[in-house]
Amino acid sequence: MSASMCYSPLILGGLFLEAEAATRARLDMFADLGGHTIDTAPMYDDGGSEEIIGRWMADRRATVRREEWQIVSKVCHPENGQSRVRPDVIRAEVAGSLHRLRTDYLDTVLLHRDDPNVPVHTIADTLLDLRESGMIRDFGVSNWSADRLAAFADAVAPQRPVASYQFSLAVPAGPLWPDSRHATAELLKVILERGLCLQAWTALARGWFAGRNPADSTGDSRRMLELFDTPANRAARDMVFSIARKRDVAPVAVALAWLCPAGMDVHAVIAPRSAEQFRECFDAVDLTLTTAEWSELSRAAGLEWLRILTG
Structure with missing residues (x-):
């Protein structure tokens, strides 16, 4: 069985760049709500984020059992615009x-980017x-083209790799980072x-479905929210808020619930900061949208094709 089958429905991510006490508090809240999958990377704070996670897991060994976490x-x-995809x-x-995470194994390692000049088999x-x-x-891999993803999946079969892409009810107007990719119809088909x-x-x-707008942010967050600020995404957010009011849940719960149409194994990376934000996200775990609600959201966002694709 692939380790991805054991992921918690929601994955705790983010750069973990806050003070260690704040990161530990977030990890505690995530664990207390039943989460058990963490997404990190060596490049986050030059390995500092992994070190904090490793210390937290060691300190909570009595209640956080490594074998139950991913x-x-x-x-x-x-680095500096240069590919580092090498064995x-x-x-x-x-x-x-x-070493930094104080563990003997990683449940999943993903390639952050691709280098088309490196053969897939290598x-x-x-x-x-x-x-x-x-x-x-x-x-698995992140941000690969559809043809390279297909070739990679075929090369490692019967092992089924994890595919990591930006995917939400809101489609950005362009890449959020250089060479990053949204999960298009072509990718989802693979x-x-x-x-x-x-x-x-x-x-x-980036908080679009929590009601954030470009004017609310600065720097990189503002730049990314500007990419999400399109007519289709505004219509999708209006529909999310409308359904949230009817279902008496937070809008983010509706946006997360939309991610899992029939036939797809999707695990969303979230980065809440407060107990309230965590609870709002975890409300999505028990929220099942009706077929009509899912279709209304997809239609508002211009993503009606997804229903045909997932069949």
Whole structure:
């Protein structure tokens, strides 16, 4: 069984760049609500985020059992615009993550980006090697093109890799980061045909479905919210708020519930900061949208094709 099948419905992510006490508080709230999957990366605070997570898990060993948790780490992020997708970097960053996280294995390692100049079989062989050694239990890729994702999935079969893409009811007007990708119809077709788990990052569109607007933010957050501020996404948000009022739940719960149409294995990465935000997100776990509600949301966002794709 793929480790992705054991992911909690919601994955705790974010850069974990706040003070250690705040990060620990967030991890505590996530665990107390039943979450047990964490998404991190060596490039977050130069490994500092992984160190905090490792210390937290060690300190909570009595109640946080390693075998009941899934740790996802992403390797080979570009540096200074240069690709680092190489077997030596993959191996070195996995080893570094294991040390910082104080664990013997990673449940899943994802390649943060792709390098089309590196043959798929070279990457596949490296990850399969790491899995055989016991250093990782599962693996996948993020932000790859549809044809490279298909070739990779075929190269590692019968192992089913995790596919990690930006996916939400709101479609950005452009890449959120250089070479990042939204899960398009072409990508989702590959994911569905090969039965892959989709790890959906920026699932709440940087707070768009919590009511945030570009004017509310600065810097990188403002830039990304501007990418989500389109007529289709405004219509989708209006519909989310309308359904949330009728169902007496927070809008973010509706937006997260939309992510899981029939036939798709989707796990959303969330980054709440407060107890209230955590509760609002976890309300989505028990919220099932009606077919009419799901269709209304998809139609408002211009995503009616998704129902046909998921069949």
